[in-house]
Amino acid sequence: MCKNPLVPVNGKVIEIISESKDVKTFRVKPETEINQLPGQCAMISLFGIGEAIFSISSPPNRELLDFSIKRTGKLTDILHQIEEGQQVGIRGPYGNYFPAEDMKGKNLLFIGGGIGLAPLRSLIEYALDNKDDYENIQLIYGARTPEDLIFRKDIFEKWPRMDNFTVNLAVDVESPSWDGYVGFVPQYLEELAPTPENTVAITCGPPIMIKFVLNTLEKLGFRDEQVVTTLEYKMKCGIGKCGRCNIDEKYVCKDGPVFYLKELKQMKNDFC
């Protein structure tokens, strides 16, 4: 009998990196390869507690899979208490992926908020792996406070030093430890006004931020097929059968999580 898609494979947490006070990155080594593409997700399970779907924040072809997880619920609470070496269940990859092929030869504009940088990171790193295929990369990233910014090594050290890579950071509220931009991401985006020419914008963040970012991008002249976003819904099966993550007839787990703005606009239901 062939394997049921709901049955996970074993994985081991090799390393845990604390990103902020409520975000940790778990570096997992699965027993069998997952072979994901940038933007895809996987189900992580702690036996006895449950499963939840998370986006993979590392690019393809790495030994370890990174999951950057914010502490919000029952499972993530426990996940934040585990130690390196913990065994977890993993199944996936699920969903579609960022259209990295279509983006070749273009500028990439990443707009992220809070934990929303996690799925974007897989594509950023993928683009850096294939530097020749892509033009300039710009990242506009914001969080509530400076302490809430995640992937600090990447955003403060690694990425700003790369060629053709601009990093613009923002925080929502003023803080003594912050001398950068203070304000919301959509606002910052409007001020920076990146050109839509030969550019694809990729955004992820809290639903309300995505909503305003999409508006701003339109104002800046981005067309619907130049904007890509990745969404998050409650999921149980990850394979389009359990029926809860639908927006219209599309299942976020199977037909998403990555959607072009064009697709979102055709939907009758609001995505948030």
Added chain:
Amino acid sequence: MTQTIKFDSLSSLFNALKEVEKDYQIFCPTKQDGTEVFLPLVEIKEDNLKATYEILSKNEPPLFSIKSFLFPNSEIYLKFKREKDSYEFSVHSQEETPTVVLGGKPCDVESFGMIDMVFLQEPVDTFYQQKRENTILITSVCNQKGPNCLCDEFGVDKCKPKVSDILLVLGEQTTQKDEAVYLEAVSERGENFLEKLDKSTESEGESNTPNLEGEIHQKDVEKLSPEKIKDIMENLYDSPIWAEFAMRCLGCGICTYYCPTCHCYDINDFHRKDKGVRYRSWDSCMFSNFSNMAGGHNPRPSKEDRIKNRFFHKLNYFVKQQGPLACVGCGRCAKNCPAGISIGTVLKKIGVGKHV
């Protein structure tokens, strides 16, 4: 090859079934504490037979649909054990004994056609597939429509459903008007089962099922066109009718749990000390925590959103995804909903089919 077997009466059919009971798990409908239930054949006593006969002869589906035999209300699929830091998990093996479900109505068995589309499409849900292949469906046909039935409208043939292994016809439903019971094989699986049954019984053996009597033909009923309804629904997204329904909806899960085509599920873990299981159980899109996320965001926060989503799924999304309307017209929602919201009332409200 065995095609049709005639039994003198329901009890002679049951005696024949008892002969093969060691190879099959057989379930039949009957009444217990005044309520229709499916029980294993062994538990059906002589005095239950009258109730069983009544349920079979009724032109109305039994209280609860038979989908739970193929897609159980809750099923454990993973077991795990913890030893210090490591976990061991294994797939919880399912019973291999073939199951026979007697007494589903044509609408019930046709619903499996729809669940197949979802669960058997890639990636295949092997738990369902295994049960599906291991279950023989003996369908009790109807020769008339019941008070809530919309089978004709939804294209379900109440006399000869497409998805079934064996058809069960009661003599009283036919021109013969007798007490006999006919079993007619309509699939290979059904034929094999009848052959086994044939050897074990001294019934009259092969014969032909006499013709059914009653309103067997669709009378002036126009079959609903999935495409047409899908298009009508397209324009109803912002309609006030959903709020109207929501105002009287109780928000319970009756419609989803009693619906033979609803197939949403939930996955959860249960553990005690070092042992645990992972199980899936039915879930209902009418519950507020169905789509509520850990962070507190809920894409469908109000009853209106949920009721709209449910009927859009049945009458619009499913058509787009798979083709047919996700309803077999069994009428259980109409019978059981305490607030009188059913597929029939929705169709009426959206102006489809004057007959409903």
Added chain:
Amino acid sequence: MMQQNFEPKIIAFCCNWCSYAGADLAGTGRLKYSENIRIVRVPCSSRVEVQMILRAFQNGADGVMVAGCHPGDCHYDTGNYHTRRRMVLLKSLVSFMGMDPERLLVKWISGNEAARFQETVDSFNDQLKKLGPSNKVRDQRCEI
């Protein structure tokens, strides 16, 4: 009939001000009582909701004990009066549904009644041993 080798699991909800102190005193006084008991400290016996008791049974308890201050001595004046009303009712409902009400013990134990605590636990333990494992209210899923 006493079951051989059966050690019941007892969950005891003890009020912080009286019964828990009583248990504490039993400990410091080296009074030995059955180790089958697992004490959960609660601020007041009225904090113990029905769902907690049932959950304990579901998850494998063979007996549940709710212990609070003697009526009139509640740290919050009326807390244990509420416990009293609630527990009487729960016991009748549970027995109406055919479960064993004897598996739920409610007891008033004050902070200086170490001996009473010891006695209560031990006699409850013996009683549960006679009753045998509780399987009417237990979730059976881990036993497969």
Added chain:
Amino acid sequence: MRDINKEIIEIAQELLESNKVDMVLGYTKGERPDQTFPFIAKTKEEAERLTFDYYSYNSLSKYLLDDMYQGKKIAIFLKGCDFRGLKLMIGEDRVKREDLHLIGLDCPGVKRGESVSPYCLSCRLNNVPKEEVDTKISTSLEPLVERKYSHEESFSEINDIEKMSNEERFEYWKRQLSRCKRCYSCRNGCPVCTCRVCLFDRENPGYIDGATDQLAQHQFYHVIRAFHVADRCVGCGECSRVCPENIPLHLLSQKLIRELEKFYGTYTTGVDELPTPLSTAKANDPDHFGKEVK
């Protein structure tokens, strides 16, 4: 005798036309003669569909808690039990009396399908007191059952169960409860189950578990559901009526009502003053746990 429906429609139309209310919450006929369902009339035309008959079993007062009804002026038709449920909600500040226009009905007893609701057989508070509502329907239907109220007889069903042995009772409830599909209609239909967030809906701690193959989970749900409305029950019997599996849930409530009565005296929800028996406690209550058990 006047036609009750005519009177209902006239009253509703008058209220809507004079803008005294935004909507009238009542009943209308369903598809079949034995179906009557809740209905909201917002216009004079819609009001013509209002009706009241033996099948008007739903408790309408529960709807008022829903978000969709907030901030609106609502006229609501009330049977005796619904009225008592509503009074509890008003007493607990869950709804505002000034937003409501209460229309009292004399209830003839109700049925779902063919069976008369068990509670109606022993109901003595079927009529809504005229002085407590804004409008009283003067016509009434022929009573469905001949009521001979006897306090003892109203508990006859639970007596039968109490006569059983412990094992028999356990088997009885095991059989009944294992039919439960956990659709929550008994909770959602109950007019006195009024928590803002139900403990069964809370995800953390997840008190209830989706597994319906475990008797323990059914017991957990039903004991707690019954217990949480024990002292609040108005005896409408809606829990048993809405249950598609015919689980006699009202027996649990009846048992609890009788126990409360035995220990703490009679209390009739919606008639007697708040607090309800379980939200208060007295020093001189009987103490069943004081005596030593040997």
